[in-house]
Amino acid sequence: MVDTAAQTARSATTAAPTFQLFIAGEWVDSDSGKTFESLNPADRRDVVGRFQAGTAADVAMAVKAAEMALPRWKATPAPKRGEILYRYGALLAEHKERLARAMTREMGKVIAEAHGDIQEGIDIAFLMAGEGRRMAGETVPSELPDKWAMSIRQPIGIAGIITPWNFPMAIPCWKIMPALVTGNTVVFKPASDTPHCATLLVELMAEAGFPPGVVNLVTGSGGEVGDAIVESPDVSVISFTGHTATGKHIAERAAHRLKRVSLELGGKNAIVVMRDADLDLAADGIVWSAFGTTGQRCTAASRVIVERPVVGQLLERLEARARKLKLGSGLDESVDVGPLINPAALEKVGSYIEIGRAEGELVIGGAAATAGDLANGNFFAPTIFSGVEPMDRIAQEEIFGPVLSIVPVDDYASAVMALNQTRYGLSSAIFTTDANTAFRAMRDFETGLVYVNAGTTGAETHLPFGGWKETGNGHREAGHAALDTYTEWKSIYVDFSGRLQRAQIDNQA
Ligand code: NDP
Numbered sequence: 435m436v437d438t439a440a441q442t443a444r445s446a447t448t449a450a451p452t453f454q455l456f457i458a459g460e461w462v463d464s465d466s467g468k469t470f471e472s473l474n475p476a477d478r479r480d481v482v483g484r485f486q487a488g489t490a491a492d493v494a495m496a497v498k499a500a501e502m503a504l505p506r507w508k509a510t511p512a513p514k515r516g517e518i519l520y521r522y523g524a525l526l527a528e529h530k531e532r533l534a535r536a537m538t539r540e541m542g543k544v545i546a547e548a549h550g551d552i553q554e555g556i557d558i559a560f561l562m563a564g565e566g567r568r569m570a571g572e573t574v575p576s577e578l579p580d581k582w583a584m585s586i587r588q589p590i591g592i593a594g595i596i597t598p599w600n601f602p603m604a605i606p607c608w609k610i611m612p613a614l615v616t617g618n619t620v621v622f623k624p625a626s627d628t629p630h631c632a633t634l635l636v637e638l639m640a641e642a643g644f645p646p647g648v649v650n651l652v653t654g655s656g657g658e659v660g661d662a663i664v665e666s667p668d669v670s671v672i673s674f675t676g677h678t679a680t681g682k683h684i685a686e687r688a689a690h691r692l693k694r695v696s697l698e699l700g701g702k703n704a705i706v707v708m709r710d711a712d713l714d715l716a717a718d719g720i721v722w723s724a725f726g727t728t729g730q731r732c733t734a735a736s737r738v739i740v741e742r743p744v745v746g747q748l749l750e751r752l753e754a755r756a757r758k759l760k761l762g763s764g765l766d767e768s769v770d771v772g773p774l775i776n777p778a779a780l781e782k783v784g785s786y787i788e789i790g791r792a793e794g795e796l797v798i799g800g801a802a803a804t805a806g807d808l809a810n811g812n813f814f815a816p817t818i819f820s821g822v823e824p825m826d827r828i829a830q831e832e833i834f835g836p837v838l839s840i841v842p843v844d845d846y847a848s849a850v851m852a853l854n855q856t857r858y859g860l861s862s863a864i865f866t867t868d869a870n871t872a873f874r875a876m877r878d879f880e881t882g883l884v885y886v887n888a889g890t891t892g893a894e895t896h897l898p899f900g901g902w903k904e905t906g907n908g909h910r911e912a913g914h915a916a917l918d919t920y921t922e923w924k925s926i927y928v929d930f931s932g933r934l935q936r937a938q939i940d941n942q943a
Contacts, residue, residue: 450481453633455492455653458499459646464654465491472629475542475773476763476811482540485629488654493621493662496650500592500619501668503647508589508617515615516566522642523559526552526607533603533634535765540630541602542772542812543727544764555607555635557895558912562611565917569616577941580931587921589617590694591670594663596623596656596684598676599775600730602631608895609673610639610649612916620649621669623660625676627775629653656680664688672696673911673919675732678832678858678904685907696909696919698900700832701860703890704737704841706849706875709744711865715887717751719865720838723889725759725816728771729836730779733861733883733891737822737829739841739849749820749840753798756816761803763811773812774835780812783835786828787817793826794819794839824852832858846871854880859902861890882906 452469454461464486474480486492507515526533534548543551571585593613597605606622613620624632636651652659663669664687674684675698688695705723707716723735740748764772774780780802787800799817814835822829822839829839843849853862863885864875872886882901883893893899898910909919929935 450483452484453486453630453653455486455488455496456633456636456640456649456651457492457496458502458650459640465489466654470626470654472540472627473776474539475775476765476813478777478810478812480539482630485633485653488623488652488659490658490662492652492654493659493666496621496652497592497663497666497668499647499650500621503645504589504591504619507619507645507648510617512566512569512615512617514566515617516563518643519559519563519566519611519615522611522639522644523556523563525638525642526556526559529638530556533631536634537602537631538764538772541599541628542764542775543730544769544772545767547727548764551601551604554601554604554895558604558607558611561895561912562615562916565612565615565914569917571923576927578929578931578935578937580929581935582928582930583925585923585925587616587917588924590920590922591618592668593618593620593920594623594666594669594672595620596660596663596672596674596676597625597632599625599627600727600732602628603635605675606632606635608899608911608916609675613673613920614644614648616917616920618671618920619647621663622649622651623656623663624651624653626653626655660684661687664693667691670694671920674698681907694919695907696911697907698732698911699905700858701732701734701901701905702737702830702832702856702858703733703735703861703881704739704853704856705735705862705890706853706864706866707738707740707744707748708846708849708864708866708868708871709741710867710871711744712867712887713744713748713751716865717748717755719863719887719889720752721755721759723863723891724838725756725771725836726891728774728814730775730834731891733893734834735861735863735890736833736837737839737841737853739824739843739852741849742842742844745820745840745842749797749818752818752838752840756798756818759816761808761813761815763807771816771836774814775812777812779835780814783814783833783837786831786833786835786837790817790819790822790828790837790839793828794822797840799836824855830856846874850875850878854878857904860905861885861901863888863890882910
């Protein structure tokens with residue numbers, strides 16, 4: 435590994451480097467004097483690095499730095515801010531291979547998917563760079579003569595960005611890029627499982643030319659660093675992605691300060707397979723959606739709702755494909771499925787196997803994979819349960835691992851009912867060759883994303899991304915919609931009549 439700006443010293447006992455916080459344009463140690471380790475989930479003996487265990491005092495310093503940087507940054511013309519985002523996107527592209535390898539080592543997703551994760555970061559950087567020249571408001575006619583009416587967007591202030599580990603580069607970029615182009619400054623707290631990915635992202639932000647204090651990084655626990663960001667009276671908006679329970683906790687804490695909170699939370703995504711579907715295509719889409727990123731995507735499919743006449747044929751195809759999946763370190767290009775993020779995830783996924791056996795029938799998998807090279811990693815075999823009922827626990831609760839439930843139904847109406855019978859609403863898909871059924875699904879599925887003849891994953895950065903129900907609180911990331919999280923609207927009226935004109939009064943007959 436090459437030495438970086440963030441890396442200060444090598445531990446005397448191992449080769450694992452120690453990284454620092456980034457506050458006011460400087461790499462600094464935490465006030466705590468403590469560090470924590472980030473481990474390679476494919477081989478826990480491999481320590482990726484040691485990271486600062488940040489504190490509330492570190493957050494206060496980062497918020498102060500963000501506050502000091504805010505006046506100049508928001509006064510910088512938006513197209514100029516956008517130019518720095520362009521440079522950042524170009525740097526991500528230039529360093530894509532290095533970043534992808536670091537991501538696979540720290541988070542575990544296979545290298546092709548790590549490339550995709552960074553590509554999402556590049557895409558959002560360029561999209562948001564362009565917003566520097568758009569960021570459109572409205573100009574509308576006034577109800578009074580000689581009067582101009584328009585609206586503009588302005589930054590909210592300091593954005594607190596709290597992110598999960600599963601898209602350790604894409605998700606921070608999805609949040610930080612719109613926050614910056616709209617003129618906010620940022621305090622960023624990444625997941626404690628992927629602090630190296632976050633550090634690499636922020637190093638390149640410094641190189642791209644964001645002025646000191648515009649982006650600040652504080653690693654450390656959710657309870658300490660995350661809470662301090664949420665509680666800070668000077669942080670005006672929180673953008674959070676993670677578990678529904680954490681999101682609710684954050685929303686409650688932020689509510690008493692009337693702080694804006696954008697939440698992207700859990701999911702229980704389903705794919706409907708109709709009897710007229712191309713079953714080979716459906717099986718390919720399901721395997722990619724269920725077992726890609728080891729089932730740890732927010733958009734991963736964990737339920738397949740299938741019309742009874744084709745259950746057997748579909749299951750045969752799924753089992754055949756799942757049996758061929760190769761587990762291992764994602765740095766090996768022949769590997770299909772990497773490890774789960776940590777031992778706690780391994781335990782959680784394992785705990786659903788007994789539940790699944792009681793509720794359905796185990797078709798394949800159902801255990802941790804520990805043979806040979808897998809012994810030191812958090813590997814779990816791709817698992818399929820058949821004969822699951824819509825309200826069974828394995829069809830209702832977010833497992834966040836490679837576990838798929840097959841839910842047989844009689845017809846389209848019962849498929850829709852099963853699909854919508856969940857507290858979540860992120861992504862859904864239907865495989866059908868009937869155009870009418872496809873259009874009904876687009877209308878009837880209660881999710882923020884709907885795919886036709888494709889799996890539940892594959893969102894592109896120029897459309898809004900987010901979920902219904904308990905998957906979120908109505909905000910959206912990506913697309914123009916992302917700007918709403920980080921801006922206040924200001925409506926402006928300019929009267930050039932030279933006399934007092936009273937709206938709603940002087941224009942009445
Ligand atoms: P968590 O909720 O455990 O953690 C997310 C982030 O919140 C981490 O940075 C964590 O820090 C931090 N955090 C934890 N507790 C607090 C707290 N009390 N106050 C403030 N911050 C806190 O989620 P995971 O990282 O495990 O991510 C997996 C979840 O994310 C799944 O439910 C998945 O569905 C969801 N997700 C949703 C997406 C969507 O778009 N809807 C996209 C991707 C994932 P630390 O790591 O230090 O604990």
